[in-house]
Structure formats: C-alpha cells, structure tokens
Amino acid sequence: MARSIETLSVHAGEPRDKAHDSLVTPLIMATAYPFENTDELHRYFRGEHQRTEEYGRYGNPTQEVAEAKLAALDGGEAALLTSTGMSAIVTTLLAMVKPGLHIVITADSYRKTRVFVREFLAKFGVEHTSCEPSVAGIAAAITPKTRLIITESPTNPYLNCIDLEELAKLAKAQRIKTLIDATLATPYNLNPLSYGIDLVIHSATKYLGGHNDLMAGVVVGRTDLIQAIRDHQGMFGALASPFTAYMLIRGLKTFAVRMRHHNESGLRIAGFLEQHPKVERVWYPGLASHPAHAIAARQMRGFGGLVSFTVKGDLPAGSRMIDACEIPYLAPSLGGPESLIEQPALMSYYDKTPAELVTLGIHPNLIRMSVGLEGADDLIADLDQALAKV
Numbered sequence: 298m299a300r301s302i303e304t305l306s307v308h309a310g311e312p313r314d315k316a317h318d319s320l321v322t323p324l325i326m327a328t329a330y331p332f333e334n335t336d337e338l339h340r341y342f343r344g345e346h347q348r349t350e351e352y353g354r355y356g357n358p359t360q361e362v363a364e365a366k367l368a369a370l371d372g373g374e375a376a377l378l379t380s381t382g383m384s385a386i387v388t389t390l391l392a393m394v395k396p397g398l399h400i401v402i403t404a405d406s407y408r409k410t411r412v413f414v415r416e417f418l419a420k421f422g423v424e425h426t427s428c429e430p431s432v433a434g435i436a437a438a439i440t441p442k443t444r445l446i447i448t449e450s451p452t453n454p455y456l457n458c459i460d461l462e463e464l465a466k467l468a469k470a471q472r473i474k475t476l477i478d479a480t481l482a483t484p485y486n487l488n489p490l491s492y493g494i495d496l497v498i499h500s501a502t503k504y505l506g507g508h509n510d511l512m513a514g515v516v517v518g519r520t521d522l523i524q525a526i527r528d529h530q531g532m533f534g535a536l537a538s539p540f541t542a543y544m545l546i547r548g549l550k551t552f553a554v555r556m557r558h559h560n561e562s563g564l565r566i567a568g569f570l571e572q573h574p575k576v577e578r579v580w581y582p583g584l585a586s587h588p589a590h591a592i593a594a595r596q597m598r599g600f601g602g603l604v605s606f607t608v609k610g611d612l613p614a615g616s617r618m619i620d621a622c623e624i625p626y627l628a629p630s631l632g633g634p635e636s637l638i639e640q641p642a643l644m645s646y647y648d649k650t651p652a653e654l655v656t657l658g659i660h661p662n663l664i665r666m667s668v669g670l671e672g673a674d675d676l677i678a679d680l681d682q683a684l685a686k687v
C-alpha cells in the first residue's frame with residue numbers, strides 16, 4: 298500500500314539501521330571519504346563498489362538522505378539538494394540550455410529566475426519569451442527552437458495556477474521539457490511530476506525547511522535528468538552543507554503536520570480578509586473568487602499559507618496596516634512558523650518607480666502575508682485591529 302505523506306515525511310529516505318544505532322539520521326561533516334586501499338579505489342571508479350562518497354563537493358551521506366526523502370515526497374525517481382532555491386534553478390538551467398535554444402518563461406515567475414533568464418542566459422545566446430501565465434499564453438510563445446518551459450504554480454504574489462496536465466500534454470507533443478517551481482504549493486499540496494511535468498523545483502528555504510532557519514533548494518525528477526544536473530553541481534559547487542541537510546531532514550519530519558495547519562489557517566484568513574470592509578481584493582486560490590480556483594481545486598490538496606490582498610487606499614495605507622500588526626513580522630520570505638507580512642512594492646520591487654510598478658502589475662497597496670503556525674484566531678484578531686489603521 299502506498300504510504301501517506303505524513304509517514305513519508307517521517308520515514309522516507311532513511312535506512313532503518315543507521316550508523317551507531319542512532320534513531321535519527323546522523324550528521325556527517327567529513328569533506329573526504331578515504332578508500333581502504335587502491336583496489337577499492339579502482340572498484341569505486343569502475344562502479345563496482347557500493348560506496349557513493351568520495352569528496353564533499355560531490356555529495357555526502359546526510360545530503361543523500363535528505364534527497365531520498367524529498368524525492369519520495371514529490372513522487373520522483375531522484376532529487377538533488379542545493380545551497381538555495383536560486384542555485385537549484387541556476388544549476389538546473391545551466392545543465393539544460395545551450396546557445397540558440399529558446400525558453401518560454403511565464404511573466405510572474407520568481408523575479409530572480411526571470412532576471413537570470415533575461416539578463417544572464419541571454420548573454421550566452423539563449424533566447425526566451427516571457428508570456429502570460431496560462432497554458433494558452435505558453436502555447437502562443439513556443440517557437441520551433443523552444444526546448445524548455447519554466448513556470449510556477451501557484452505564482453507569487455498573485456497565486457495564479459497553471460493546468461499542469463494540459464501543460465505537460467502541450468510540451469510533450471513538441472518534445473519540450475517542463476520545469477515547475479512549486480515552492481508555494483509544496484509536495485503536500487501539489488505533485489507536478491504526477492501530471493507529466495519533467496522537473497519540479499522548490500526553494501527548501503520555505504515550507505520544506507519550515508522554520509525560517511535554513512537556506513536550501515531541491516530539484517526532483519527522472520534519474521538521468523537529475524544526474525546531469527548533479528554533474529554540473531559537482532563543477533559549480535553550490536551544495537547545501539551537511540548541517541543544512543541535517544536540519545532539513547529534521548524540519549521535514551513535521552512537514553505534513555505543518556502544511557495541514559498552514560492550509561487551514563491560510564483559507565480561514567483569506568476568507569476573513571475577503572469580507573473585511575477595509576480590504577479591496579484578496580488573491581488566494583482556495584477562494585472561489587480567485588481566477589484560477591477551478592484549476593487549483595482540481596490539482597491541489599490544499600492552498601497553502603500565502604495570502605495576497607489589497608487594502609482600500611494607497612501605499613501608505615498598506616504600510617500603516619503592516620506597522621500596526623503585532624504578530625506577523627515585517628520581512629520577506631514565507632513558509633515558516635512565524636507569520637510574515639510585507640508590501641511587494643516596498644520589498645521585492647523597492648527599486649521600481651510607480652510607473653514601472655503599474656507595468657509589472659504590482660499594486661502599491663498590495664500586501665502579501667505568509668500565514669505561519671500561530672493560532673488562526675489570534676492572527677485574525679491581530680489583522681482586524683491592524684486594518685482599523687488603514
């Protein structure tokens with residue numbers, strides 16, 4: 298019988314018998330792994346010896362366990378752990394592209410991913426088209442040179458969701474690889490690989506680590522694709538430390554339990570905000586009012602802890618509300634126990650002029666909240682008193 302995500306979160310990837318009879322996966326900090334003799338070394342390089350470790354930049358035993366757990370959670374053959382979500386994206390793209398090839402990327406993908414494609418890859422002759430985040434938008438952007446489609450589901454900050462089954466069908470018919478950044482969904486709420494998507498990426502800094510205290514990234518997919526990316530990681534060296542891998546395994550033990558709480562509180566808070574007289578509009582894929590609600594309801598188990606909304610008023614009105622909050626911290630990031638709140642116009646897009654914000658579709662009065670693990674009633678009471686300051 299297939300095991301539940303709760304059981305996988307606790308046990309997947311971890312051998313029953315661990316070194317020193319330890320109950321938990323040991324943290325192994327070694328940077329090199331000695332060979333018994335030259336014969337063992339010969340057998341290792343010929344692939345005749347079971348050992349996988351050699352030198353720290355090519356991986357370590359704690360990383361391997363974290364990778365096996367993450368692969369199991371996403372239902373993938375293999376996973377590669379990286380130092381950050383961005384290094385997962387950069388290492389994966391550098392392993393997959395070559396000059397002359399064309400990428401389709403959706404316009405509301407994570408800003409730094411877009412910058413990497415637009416400004417860095419372009420310098421090496423990799424072309425791209427940025428398009429509206431829908432299967433129709435992606436289909437219209439495909440050219441005969443397109444070999445890769447990059448998108449997110451849900452996106453940030455408007456939580457748009459893409460129909461992944463349709464997207465995989467479209468891409469496979471034209472032999473194009475698909476890459477989904479599912480950081481906001483997490484493997485608890487969405488399994489892109491089950492719809493035929495080739496690779497799924499997460500910033501493990503967020504819900505997977507889950508405690509606002511580690512940075513990591515992961516890419517999951519078929520063994521051959523992951524191995525090609527791993528070979529590049531061995532060259533670039535953007536690994537998570539063994540300690541980070543250990544912390545990630547520890548954080549993942551409670552992953553499913555945490556996600557259930559994030560989902561429940563996210564939905565309740567989105568519902569509360571939607572009926573609040575000081576709130577103009579709410580974006581949360583679990584609400585019937587969200588344009589992608591039907592897609593989200595079909596392909597997601599829950600809708601996560603990220604809620605975006607505009608307050609009635611201008612940018613300072615939003616700032617007044619945020620400054621009046623007593624529980625959420627004013628900070629970037631998401632996915633941890635502490636609720637975080639911010640105005641994208643004053644965080645990710647601080648460098649943009651009001652005119653540029655309009656072009657980018659970032660409302661000045663937009664607020665993004667990462668609903669944490671506090672009691673939902675406490676958060677609702679806090680948001681209610683803060684909205685009175687708008």
Ligand SMILES: Cc1ncc(COP(=O)(O)O)c(C=O)c1O
Nearest residue numbers: 381382383407478480500502513
């Ligand atoms: C959707 C998404 N992808 C990727 C990243 C980058 O992850 P990291 O900060 O771990 O490099 C982030 C970070 O905010 C994100 O929100």
